[in-house]
Amino acid sequence: MSFVYAVKRVFKMDLSRVGKDIERVSKKSGKSKAFVFFDMLWCGIRYGAGPLDYDLFEFYNLTSAQRKTYVTRGTNNALVRKYNSKDMWHVFDNKNEFNCIFKDFIHRDWLVTGDMTKSDFEKFISGKKEFIYKPIDGTCGRGIEKISLENTVANEMFDMLKCKPVGIIEEVVIQNSLLSAVYPLAINTIRVVTILKDGDVTPVFAFWRIGNNGKFVDNLNSGGMAAMLDIKNGTVTLPAADKKGVTYEYHPATGKKIVGFKIPMWDEIISTVCRAAKVLPQVGYVGWDVALSENSIQIIEGNCFPGHDILQLPAYTPDKIGLMPRVKKFLR
Numbered sequence: 001m002s003f004v005y006a007v008k009r010v011f012k013m014d015l016s017r018v019g020k021d022i023e024r025v026s027k028k029s030g031k032s033k034a035f036v037f038f039d040m041l042w043c044g045i046r047y048g049a050g051p052l053d054y055d056l057f058e059f060y061n062l063t064s065a066q067r068k069t070y071v072t073r074g075t076n077n078a079l080v081r082k083y084n085s086k087d088m089w090h091v092f093d094n095k096n097e098f099n100c101i102f103k104d105f106i107h108r109d110w111l112v113t114g115d116m117t118k119s120d121f122e123k124f125i126s127g128k129k130e131f132i133y134k135p136i137d138g139t140c141g142r143g144i145e146k147i148s149l150e151n152t153v154a155n156e157m158f159d160m161l162k163c164k165p166v167g168i169i170e171e172v173v174i175q176n177s178l179l180s181a182v183y184p185l186a187i188n189t190i191r192v193v194t195i196l197k198d199g200d201v202t203p204v205f206a207f208w209r210i211g212n213n214g215k216f217v218d219n220l221n222s223g224g225m226a227a228m229l230d231i232k233n234g235t236v237t238l239p240a241a242d243k244k245g246v247t248y249e250y251h252p253a254t255g256k257k258i259v260g261f262k263i264p265m266w267d268e269i270i271s272t273v274c275r276a277a278k279v280l281p282q283v284g285y286v287g288w289d290v291a292l293s294e295n296s297i298q299i300i301e302g303n304c305f306p307g308h309d310i311l312q313l314p315a316y317t318p319d320k321i322g323l324m325p326r327v328k329k330f331l332r
Contacts, residue, residue, distance in 0.1 A: 048074015070322030186211025234266030241315035
């Protein structure tokens with residue numbers, strides 16, 4: 001990341017919010033506000049770490065050598081600028097566009113609500129007991145609903161959907177029984193981040209997202225948890241953790257062990273995302289969210305701004321080494 005870019009980021013900071021960040025980190029770390037301010041400023045310039053990175057990764061507890069191993073917001077943005085053409089971001093931001101372009105990897109029915117007719121809707125719901133509604137440009141699991149068709153009149157459901165923001169409705173994935181046993185209320189997706197360079201795809205890192213707290217989505221921003229996966233064999237290597245830093249060796253809802261769990265059909269999952277990564281080569285740095293049924297691998301969505309933070313939270317970095325060693329070669 002360039003020095004000029006870092007300085008620009010510093011001057012674009014929301015100072016009132018930064019002030020709150022400094023106060024929170026000072027209480028959390030026991031260090032003075034002055035120390036936190038100047039150290040946070042230095043980390044923004046030297047490592048491209050924003051205030052959120054500084055707080056989440058606990059940079060105040062890291063040495064200079066350790067800080068260099070972390071993929072910060074600035075580093076992540078540099079990868080996005082290098083590998084992802086901005087002209088193609090819209091494909092990953094619009095769920096219908098994504099499904100159309102990657103239709104060979106979706107393996108489920110979907111329908112756009114904006115221009116659907118009653119006939120379209122009746123055909124879509126035929127034989128279904130429930131479906132998923134997603135805002136067409138939603139992120140972080142916000143606005144997603146699981147809608148039951150039991151005791152519902154089709155005309156009323158159609159009118160209700162037409163009153164919502166334009167989105168897509170999708171067939172519900174019937175989850176693989178092994179993943180469902182860990183937490184049955186959500187589709188527990190696998191995030192695999194790939195980089196396409198010179199025609200070759202490299203899976204860089206992966207984690208398993210698991211639902212919690214009675215919710216039907218697995219996103220960390222909605223109360224879920226994530227578990228680091230060994231990219232070579234799909235085995236959970238450390239306890240799962242939620243966004244508050246609470247760790248789970250066993251799932252609190254089912255008692256199923258998370259550490260050591262091996263994702264089924266791992267080689268097929270990696271093969272699938274590597275093939276998908278070549279469909280739109282203008283976007284070469286992607287986080288793929290994959291659902292697993294009993295006998296198929298279904299890509300749920302792709303993210304052209306892959307989350308750099310989750311696997312670098314303290315719960316995932318007991319050795320205080322971040323993801324930079326895995327991505328460094330792609331920044332050269």
